[in-house]
Amino acid sequence: MIATDEPRLGGPLVAGVDVGGTKTSIVVIDDRDRVLYEHVTPTDRSALVGQIVGLVDDARRRLGQDVAAVGVAIPGHVDPEDGSVSLAVNLGVTRLRLGPMLETELGVPIFVEHDARAAALWLSEQAAHGAAQASASVAFLAIGTGISAGVVLDGALLRGDNGLAGEVGHVVADPDGMICACGLRGCLETIAAGPAIGRQADEMMTAGRSSVLAPHSSAADVFRASSAGDEVAIEITDRVAVHLARAIRSLALTLGVRRVVIGGGVAAAGAALLEPIQSSIARERAASPLAEAALGDATVELLSPTEAPGARGAAAIARHRIGLPEREGVGER
Ligand SMILES: [Zn+2]
Numbered sequence: 001m002i003a004t005d006e007p008r009l010g011g012p013l014v015a016g017v018d019v020g021g022t023k024t025s026i027v028v029i030d031d032r033d034r035v036l037y038e039h040v041t042p043t044d045r046s047a048l049v050g051q052i053v054g055l056v057d058d059a060r061r062r063l064g065q066d067v068a069a070v071g072v073a074i075p076g077h078v079d080p081e082d083g084s085v086s087l088a089v090n091l092g093v094t095r096l097r098l099g100p101m102l103e104t105e106l107g108v109p110i111f112v113e114h115d116a117r118a119a120a121l122w123l124s125e126q127a128a129h130g131a132a133q134a135s136a137s138v139a140f141l142a143i144g145t146g147i148s149a150g151v152v153l154d155g156a157l158l159r160g161d162n163g164l165a166g167e168v169g170h171v172v173a174d175p176d177g178m179i180c181a182c183g184l185r186g187c188l189e190t191i192a193a194g195p196a197i198g199r200q201a202d203e204m205m206t207a208g209r210s211s212v213l214a215p216h217s218s219a220a221d222v223f224r225a226s227s228a229g230d231e232v233a234i235e236i237t238d239r240v241a242v243h244l245a246r247a248i249r250s251l252a253l254t255l256g257v258r259r260v261v262i263g264g265g266v267a268a269a270g271a272a273l274l275e276p277i278q279s280s281i282a283r284e285r286a287a288s289p290l291a292e293a294a295l296g297d298a299t300v301e302l303l304s305p306t307e308a309p310g311a312r313g314a315a316a317i318a319r320h321r322i323g324l325p326e327r328e329g330v331g332e333r
Contacts, residue, residue, distance in 0.1 A: 012068040014322070015059055016315025017052050018115055018308060019043060019074040021090040021145025022194075022265055025311040026055045028067060031319070037063055038308065045092055053105045069109040069322045071314030072098060073118035075146055077163055083112040089181040090146040111318050116142045116150030116166060117157055118313030123261055123303075124152040125316060139257045140309065141168070141247065144264035146181075147189050149247075151255055158255070168247050169193065188247055192240045194219040194266050200236045223269035241276030248277070249284060252294040263303035274302050 011031035018025045020043055028037040037059050044051045052072065060066055076088025083099015102110040113121075120140040127138065140150040147169030151158040158165045169189040170182050177186030178196075190196050197219035205211055211232035213225050225233035248260050267273060278300060284291040303309060 012322075013063065013065060014315050014318040015056055015067045015070045016118075016308075016311040016313065016318065017055060017070060017072045018118070018310030018314060019048060019052070019072065019091070020115070020265070020310070021075070024051060024055065025308045026059055027308055027311040027315055028059050028063060029312070029315045029319070033316075035312075038311075040308075043091070048091065048093070048096070049098065049101050049105065052102060056106055067108060069111065069318040070102065070106060071111045071113065071118070071316070071318035071321075072102065073113055073115040073310035073314040074098065075115050075148060078112055078114040078117075079163065080111065080113055083110060085112060087182075109318070109322060111314070111321050113314060113317050114148075114150065114159075114166075115310040116140050116148045117159070118150065118317060119263060119309035120150030120152045120313070121157055122309050122313035122316055124155070127259075137255070137257045138259045138261060139166075139251045139255065140303075141244075141251070141260055141262045142264040142310075143192065143244070143262060143266040144194055147193050147247075147264075149251060151251070151257065153255060153257070168250065171247070171250070173243050173246070188243060192243050192247075192266075194264075197222050197236060197240060197266070200239075201232060204232045204235070219266050220269060223272040227272045237272065238276055241273070242280050245277050245280035245284065248281065248298075248300060249291060249295060252298055258298045260298065260300045261303050262300065263307070263309055267302050268305040270302060274300070 013028050013030055015026060015028045022043060023040055024043045025040045027035050029035055056070055074085050074088060076093060077086045084097050085093055086095040099110045099112045120138055123140055124138050136155045137153050142148055149166035149168050151166050170184060170187045172186050173188040173191050174186040178190040179185050180187035180190050198217050201213045201217050201222050202215060209232050212230045213221060213233060222233045222236055226237040251257055251260060281295055285295055
């Protein structure tokens, strides 16, 4: 937990909370986008609302100042208009009226957004503040307990008429694969999400393969073992990379994006994740002029594990929404 700068100099504060399958982050920013407070804690799936209320109240107490609004980033089918979230399969949420419940508890305006979309929005804004020729489109590929993409296309957040644009974690990767938490078979998540990576190591060792890995290893353990030359781990990480490279190709081909940023807990593996993905993309480019056209000048980068893009994006959305006379603009399609 840190508190930096001078909290009272920055005008009205807003908080951003990112509820992940494994951990929940909060940031508080001032009107100059400076982070005054941040904290990360394991997600309490049995008490999501209570946990968010507690995190915001702790931040208020620590800063000695109220927040004017709270943005909440969460996976699943999110309706930003009524603040509801449903089908968050990795959180066990069937349907939750999250925004109204938090508004009652916290007494400030609450803005709920899909986690990867909030992150993509933040990345897009950061790019716009940086280079003069920043790309107007970006896909943020979140790989953690689940997998999904948030997409900003030509400067606008892509939601889709069905509200599910970017849910690449549930496109089919192996038609004969495992049943996914969503009920479908062989989704990308059953191969390349964090829990699936550990599960594959267990399966291979149960089948008699020898490995330095202990039972119930995490994705991070598997990537470390892969870097150290463990054959089982290398087989898994290569398979994961091939499937993620295909997902990136799909994003490039269906949406036309040239910038893909990978984040989420699995991205903490760093080069052990990125290098095999880039090798796989290079093989696709060499094999196909079409893949070369789609991916030749694309950048695929990893977000630093210290960044909290979902929470920053949620805070940015809250700031924009209370700052605008009408509920339009950033955060809207
Ligand atoms: Zn699925």
